[in-house]
Structures are given as C-alpha cells and as structure tokens.
Amino acid sequence: MTQRLTLPIAMLLACAVFFVNAAADTLDIRKMPTALPGTDFTFPKYDEFTLPNGLHVYVVENHDVPTITFSLAIKGGDAYDPMGKEGTAAIMGDMMQKGTKNRTAAQTAEALDGVGASISMQTFGESSAINGSALKKHAALLFTILGEQLTEPVFDGGEFEKLQKQYLASVANQRSNAAELAQALSRKVVYGMTNPLARRQTEGSVKAVERDDIEEFFKQWIRPNNASIAVVGDVTMKEVKEMLNKYLKNWKKGELPAVNMPDISTEKAGVYFVPRKGSVQSSIIVCAAAPSVKDPQWLSLDLAAGYFGSGFGSILFETLRETYSYTYSPFAAVTGGGRYNRFISGSEVRSSVTDSALRVILSELRKLGTEGPDETKLARRKAFEIGQYRMSFERASNVASYLQNAWVTGKPLDMVKNYIPQFEALDYGDVVDVARKYLDMFKLRIIVVGSPDVRSKLEEFGPIYEYTLDLEPVGGTGYEEVDMTAKQIVDAYVTSIGGAQAVGAVKTVKMTGTAGLEMQGRNMTGKATRKLMVGNKEWADIDLQMIKQTQWTDGTQAWVTMQGGPAGNLSKEETERLVADAMIFPATALTSSDYKASVLGKKNGQIYVDAKNKFGRNETYVFNAETMLLDRIEKEEESPQGPIVTVEKLENYTAVAGVKFPTKVTQTSAILTMVFTWDVKVNEGVTDADFAAPAASGK
Template identity: 30%
Template sequence: MKQTLIRLAAPALLAGVLPAVAAAQASPPPPMEQRPVRFPTFTESELPNGLRILVVENHALPVANLNLYVRSGSSSDPEDKLGVAAMTAGLLDKGTTTRTAVQIADTVEGVGGSIVADVDQDNLTASVNVLSDQLPLAFELLSDVVLRPTFPAEELETVRGQQLAALRAALGSPATLASRTFERQAFGTAHPYGRRSVPATVSAITRDDVAAFHRAHFVPRNAMLVVSGDVTPAQAREMAGRFFGQWSGGAAPADAYPAPPARERAEIYLVHRPGSVQSSLFVGHPGLTPDNPDYYAVQVMNMVLGLSGDSRLEMVLRGQHGWTYGARSRFSRLLGGGAFSASTDVRVAVTDSALSELMVQLRRIRAEPVPQEELDRAKSYLVASFPGTVETPAQAASSLAATRLLGLPAEHLTQYPQRVAAVTAADVRRVAGQYLQPDHAVLVVVGDATQVLGRLRPIAPVTVFDVEGRPVDPATLQPAGGG
C-alpha cells in the first residue's frame, strides 16, 4: 500500500509566516482605480395628453421592458379605504373590456413574456416584459390593462383572499410589526405614511372603491411610461402615441403631506409579543425631503453608520458583541419626505444592551469626526457599487424613473459617483449633527414585554401596545403561559 507522507513546516518557519499571513488578512488591499461610469443612452418626451415617456436604449439583447408608473401608491388610499391601491394593482390584469384574465395570461405567456402590477407607498406600477420583436403586443397589453380594466367581482374576491393571507402572514412577523409601529408613531395617523391597511380595511373594499380609485388616479398627467431595452426612442414614442395617445383625464391628484408630529424626547413603543425569544428593534425619525442637497453627504454618513456589513452598527452589534446576525440603517426617499431608521433583531436577554449600544453609535457619529480611512472606505464602496445598480437597461430605467418620479433632474442620478466622491469628513460631521436626532427618536421594540419592560425603562419612557396596536396596561402583563 502506497503511503503519502505529510511534512509539517518547521516551527521557526511558521513563526515567520503566520504573522505575515495574519497581517495580510487584517489589512485589505487598496481599492482599485475608479473607472468612469458609462450611463446608458436615454431620452425623455411627453405626449400631448401629458403622459411622460422615458426611453433607455440598449440593443445588446433582444428584450424590451415596459413600465407604466402611476404616481399614486398606498399613501393615496382614502383614510377609510386603506388597501385600495394594492387591490387595484392586483386586479389590473384580471380582466379588461377585451380580454379575460385567462386570455391576458395566455397571450403574454404565449410569446415568452410576463405581466405584473405592484404598488409601493408612492407609486403603482404595471409592467410587461417581452422579446423585442413582440413590442407592439406589449404596448397593446399594457394599454389594455391600464386603460380598460373591468375589475370582475369573482376576481376581486380571489385577490382579496390572497392579499388577506399575505397581510396576516406579514403581521405575524416581528420585523413587520416593528416597521408599521415606527411609521405610525413617527409620522402620525394624519400623515399618509403613518397609515397602513389591516385585514378589516381590506375586507371592506368593494368593486366600486377600486373603480373610483382607478378613475381618480389613472390619468395621463399622473403617469410615466418607461421603455427600456432593444427599442429606439422613435419606436417607443410612435407606439406610445398609438396605444396611449387617446388616454384622457383631469389633472393629477394633489399630494397632501402634513408635517409629522414634533417630538420633545426619545420614547420607546414596546409591542408585547408573548413568548418571543427575540426582540426586533427599530429606531428612527422623519428624514429628508427628496430634493435635499445634502443627500450625497447623508449617503456617505449612513455608509459609515449602518448601510452595509462593513458599517459600524454591524461591526459593533454583531462583530464585537455577537448580539445579532445583522444591523442596518437607511434613509428612505419618498415624495412626502422619507425617514431615517436603524433596525436589528437580538436575543431577548440583550434587548436593552443592544438598544443602548445602537443609541451610543448614533450619538457617536454626531459627536466625533469620522477618520479619513473610514471615510475613504465608505466613499469607495458607494462609488464602486454604483455601476452595478445601472448595469442592465431595466436597472438603469428603474433608477432613472425613481429619480424623475421624485421630481429630481436626471443629473441627480447620473452624477452620483462624482458627488459622492466630493463629500468631506466635515460634510459627514455636519449632516450627522443635522439629520440624526437620537434624542428625539421613536424607539420601537417588538418582544415579550414581561421579559424586557423593566430593563428598557432606564433608556427612555415606555408605552406598551399589543400586536393589534391597542394600548396595554403594564400592570396587567402576564408571562407567556401564566394565569
């Protein structure tokens, strides 16, 4: 039998090699030289009826993507009809005056394409994706579902059932409970971002409600058609005129965003979830308007704080203490003003420690200058990752559409790398002091109140709610399984 001998390196040799290896691992290689970003060719135009058209041209692959954005999302739900925008999106491809739901699905699938509609807080989007030789069919289908939906009663009940099931599942998630509680407390229920649908509101929506939402919000001056891929601007405009040129309607609905409630101090909102073995933490406050010129400096500051796995929140909460699998922070961008938030999930036993440390890190970045090496690393990451966000025509079109729908010029996106690279340490210190407000923040904890309430009280005043959002008297709390 043949034997294989393994010789171990001499201890003296290892003594010289191992420190060098450790040093190499501790010091990451310097960032590569930045390469210029070649943003795809794009054009903008407008039909006589007010429909804006954005075309991102790229002929590398024979595919085409159509996205019709209606600038009315869930924040446009009437206060007594929360969920109607999502219901409208779910029903767009479930029947028109010319096709049934089955015929729509068979038509688009028959050419290897797809059709989908979705909604977020600010926009409702209907999309059709096809091979580029099917572009006329894509325009025909998109115009059909957007302009001529019939909202069949039987389809409405199917979609309602699906949305109720998804909503109940989401409300069983501690992270979802935390974010919804945060929005309600940070923005207030008078603000559209402070209201969210619940099963009772979705159950009450009627076909007439959906039809009324469609009539009010699906008007050309409230929409943007985005075409990307293997298509020319001339093709896109000709087909847009052919299929959407007769679309009519009044002015775009006016936006109404009242000021969020002023907050004199940080406060904890504890959502009692009996038996939870983890606590979900969500800390923040209202943030920036979309047109704030400090956006780029805030992005760099947040990269240092908590935007990635190399940021401070992750390195401290996970790396140093081992309290969590991940911690992140973000500044959302919304028409009515976004929010700053930092979030993580931790073991119940360290709920108070993690929340306290999170607050320490928010105060630290306000109080201390960011070291140049940390600043350079943050800017390098943001600049180097930007090309990946606009790599495909669909990605570039989505990013451009988001920028334009916020009312910002295209240069706000196309000059992103240069503007990020120009941010200084002084800029970061200034915006941290101006836009991070830990002493006026909403602190949400979703967990077992019987385990954490006493340890949270030294951090900030605490108000307790149940998972339905109803106030709870702390004196009535019973441990899970208790009598």
C-alpha cells in the same frame, strides 16, 4: 498529424516559460497589486419626450439583446387610499391584472406566458409601478395588453372577492412578522400616527374596501398625465413613439385630485413597544426623521447610514455582530421619498440582549456626532458606494430606474447625473453635520417588538408607549378599572410608607450617596447630596469630578452654581419647576389645588394616575398595586428641541424614622441616565441656613 498538433503546443509552452521568467525579473509577489487607474464616468444617453395625452416618456436604447422592457410609474399609491379603507390601491393594482373587456385573467396570463412575456403591478407610498418585458418581436402583444389594462379593466366582482380574502390572509401574516411590525410602527412614530404615509392595511380596512372604491381610485389616479413610462431595450425613440401612440391611444388624460399631504409630525421621545407573546427575539429599530431626497443633505445622511450599518465593515457589523455576537445582520438606511424620510437602524436580537443591543446602537450614534467617523473606513465606504453605482449601469434598466425615481420624487435630474462628483465631495465634516442635525439624542425614537418579558429592560430608555399587534395604542381600554379615586390612592400610598402621623412628623430629609451619569456613550461617577425641608425648600449638590453643580431654593427664589463658580439666579420658569419639585413626598401633592389628577386604571400590576400641575406640566404617577408604594414618576419637560419625558424610577425602599424612603433612584430621559443611591436621615443635619440666598449664605 500528431506531429502537427504537438508542435504548436511545444511552442506555446516555450513562450509561457519565457514570459513567466521575464515576469519574475520585474514582479515582486510580496507586494499587493495596486488598483488600476480610475476612468471617467458619463451618465448614459437617453431620450425624453411627452405624448399628446400627457404621458411622460424616457427611452434608453440597448441593442445588445433583442428584448424590450418598460416601467410605468404613476403618482398615486397606498398613501392615497381613502381613510379607513387602506388596501384600496394595492387591490386595484392586482385587479387590473384580472381581466379586461377583451380578455379574461386566464386569457391574459395564457397570452403572456405563451411568448415568455410578463406584466405586473406594485403599489408604494405615493406611487405605483407597472412593469413588463418581452422579446422585441412580441412588443405588439405586450403593449396591446398594457393598453387594455390601462383603459378597460372590468374589475370583476368574483375576482375582487378572491383578492380580498387573499389580502385578509396577508394582513394576518403581517401580524406575525415582528420585523414588518417594527418597520410599520417606525413609520407611524416618525411621520405621525395618522399620516397617510404611515397608514397600513388592517383586517377592518381591507374588509371595508368595496368594488366601487377600486373603480373610483382607478378613475382618479390612473391617468397618462399622471404617469411616466421608461422603455428600455432594442428600440429607437422613433419606434417607441409609434408603439405608444398606437397601443395607448385610448388612454385619455383627465383632471387629477388635489393632493393634501400633511407635514411630518414625529411622536414624542420614548420607547414604542409591541408585546408579542412567544417571541424569543426582539426586533429593534432606532429611527429619526430625515430630509427629502431633494435636500442636498440627504446624500450626506445616506453616506452616514451606509457607514453606520450597511454591510460588512460598517460600525454595527463590527459591534453588534463581531464584538458582541448579538445578531447576524444589523442594518442602517435612509429612505428615499420626495417629501420627507426616515433614518432607520437596528436588528433582530435575542430577547436577553434587547437592552444591551440598544445601548450599543445609541452609543455608536452618539459617537458619530461627537467623535465623527473613522476617516479610513469612511473613504472605504465612499469607494464602495461609488463602485456599486457605476456597476449598476451595466444594466440599461437601472438607468431607467434612476430616471423614473427622479420623476416620481421630484428630484432634479442634475442630482442624478452628477451623483458621483457629489458623493466624492462628501467628507468627515458632512457626516458629522448630519449626525448632529438629524441623529442627536433629542431626535431618536426607539421601536421594539418582542416578548412581554423585555418590557422591564426598556424602562431605562425613556417612557414606554405600548401598542397592539394591529399597531393601535393601548389606551384607556388597556387598563383594568380601579375602584379608587386619586385621593384614596394617595392615602393608601401614605399608609404604605408609614402612615399619616409618621409622614407628617418628617420636617427635613438629608440624603447623601453616590451618583452615576451615562450620557452620549460616556460614564461618570461621583457624590451627591440632597437636603429637603417642608415649605418646598431644597438644596442639591452633585460632584462628578468633571461636572460639579449646586442648586437650591428657599421656596420662592432659586440659584445655581457650576464648577464652584459664583451663584446665579435661575430663570422664572426654572425656579417654578424647582420649587414645585422640592417636596419630600411628591405624590402627596396630587390631592392639592396645584394638581388636576385622574386615575387611568391598573395595568401590569401597577396603578396609573395621570396629572397636570398648575404650570401645565403633564405627569404620570405609577403605584405598585400590591404594596401601594410609588414605583415611578414620568414628567414631560419642555426643551428647545421639543417635549422631553423624564422617568424617575424609585426602588429599594428602606424605613427611616418609621417612614419608607427609596434608596435607589434612576432618572432617565432621551438625554441622559442618572442613578443615585442614598443614605437617608430624617429631621437632622438640615437648617434654614442651607436654603438662604447666596449673599446671606456665602455660597
């Protein structure tokens, strides 16, 4: 018997040696194996029909295992909560699982657990989903309980009180989750502060929800003519029709409320900051508005997001993680809603590198639109995405997910079925186009949740809008009251820089020095000169080698030259702005008839004065509460892309002729950052001829 066993083994060994030797004659082990030829992809078969009660149905057969799963999608979610009662939909979804007329919550759980089945519900922005699974032999129980929950939930008052307490605890936990706060604030900033898709649960809103609100929401939205069910598993279309008609026969269609969702209304450019004491790291997000998933360009933006920050090999992994070691897991993505969406990119980083990490993200986004993606890396990303998509069809439930998502968002099924050829057709140009259209410097908004200490690091990125942990803006109540009028503040400022007599003696100022420009990831340095004379006269020249510009005004007209070329007149609007800004001490204008100024109050050791000039431009003047020196000026300028806020930071005050002047000035906007260092001369080196019209001056 032993000999019988050893003979086949010997023969196998001999065969193995033969094949190894044969392979060695043809195989070059020094060469990397090539990929196998690609195979054609066909979207899996499914059936689709609608029941008499209006319920839309998908059936995806999979007879490999004797199981059945369903996903019931309903058009009605958190965004449809009554205003001020955010949490209604979510609590309703949980309450549906807490007992029906035929079973208590415990009896439902016991029945399902006893056969290894499950039913659960989740709510999202504009939809809700009920998911269930069981062995096929227990399908009757599964759909019986589903039918009961859809037609006769009791919404028990005791269960409601328990759930309300749980939701209040959840809200408290959310306030301690920096990443969740950053995402929630990004929704508010991109969609609009009061947009239903941006609203979130608060302690007050959860407490305001009553049992009657739960029942009313259920009656309004949980209707078969507002739902789609996908049934997947060891079933046929005939069996599914019979089960649904039998077990959901009492679920009746009804009139649905009108949905009035507002258009997207992105907040103004700047940094939206939530100070969180005790934080040792910052959650940062750079975000922008994105198109509907139905828009053909959404797919290009999805590819751009994946290339930029999704997983190993992405730009943010190579920079933030590998090059600089700022973080472990950066991200980028575009959401997939049917109306409008968000592009989001960011990470959690150490507090000390908050500003550095933001610079990297902004720089790389600018490069994506100006220099474009690396084509080899882009091709690799496309291959990865297509491979993941094809692999996802190994699970029949994913087929149903794609179909259900299209139903909820209104995405045409052709876009779902033809995903692969559409994605394969995307190229370098498509990524550059969407980067320029959706991710340029005018469109980006910055969200930071972190230690109060990082606030000063954020000033270079634009005006800072501060929010509480409940994501409420820190408005007037965030300021300490100041017992000073705007005139008294301006008088104190004049005293701080040298006094009224010394300031009044200043008739001209000449500033010469260096200039630095940072724009779209590029840095330039050069020289700058600025001359000012009372009467709103100014002459300013900047020479950055690649960029040279001179502009001036005589107090009435204004001109500009570029790259040493001929002078041209500025437009009426540009002239008005230049004349208004041509002041030696701009804060002193706050008390003139050209301005309407009001004191906001004191915050973080600074006094804020809100102002609007005669042309309607909004401005904010920020004074140091201790020294009364002017720390910065914020001005809201109109542009073709919408309002742009410019922040002018004033530092390193130095006395010249008895008056203090800032010798370092940093101007920051969503477009660029410029830094000037000045040497200041008073009442010398400036004449009326410097401001003359081009023909008279020879400029």
